[in-house]
Amino acid sequence: MISIITLISVILLMLGSFFFIAGSIGLNRLPDVYTRLHATTKCDTLGQSLILLGVMMYEGMTFTSLKILIIAGFLLIANPTGAHALAKGAYLSGVIPCENTEPDEYRDLCAEVDDDLAA
């Protein structure tokens, strides 16, 4: 019985690691900041959830696994917020998206705001 739970948690840990590795490969292969954010923040979200779930399975029903669940919840809130802040900060400080980004409706908005400031 215990060995089955251990087996499930090991499988979850391996799946989580797989998503982390895929995210890291994406970080190297993708062309610009914004697409790289997709790879790192997203694959890591599922990767860390699976790893924390695996640790919870291994730990069993204790206060520690409840705490891990709370950590997973906070990461699910913090991760997209950080990604959003990074992307917006990068765009507003002039990091240009890669060439084939089409359409880019945010550029039009930023141009409008610049015109308003200039006027």
Add this chain to the structure above:
Amino acid sequence: MGLPVKRKKDLVAVSLTFVALYLYWVVLSGILDVVHLSLGILSALLVAYFFSDLLMQRTGRGYVSATITRVFRFVPYLFWLLCQIVRANIDVVKIILDPKLPISPCIIKFDPGLSGDVPLTLLANSITLTPGTLTLDIGSERSYYVHCLTQHHGEELLAGEMHLRVGAVFGGDDA
């Protein structure tokens, strides 16, 4: 907001906040002796008395029950979102590991037709959590600017039901 208005404390809101905070304290401390449990009661009571307005925002009559309804409607949404995250993650991993790297990034404007800070934040974070889409900014008239990894992801977002589900959680009322 203007000057803070001194309002009468709502006993139901304070007690519900106290219960939530105290459960959280017990989980985090994990020690079930008299000292820790009574310290928890003391601190949870203090925080619940002063800050119950933050958890249960006064949005008019019956705001306590509205908050509870939202929590119950949020749980199925959370499960749906987790399924979406898993499905889309596999999708993105396929793109990343594809030797040809078939990406066609785009930044699209997306008007969800929602209002209120909490629904807008929840939707923006949900969009970002779902791989393939990344919220850049919320512009004027409450429209999102979303960076998509492929054109296909953008079309899926525009045709998708995520904003409708977020709207359903909040039941159309503005938080």
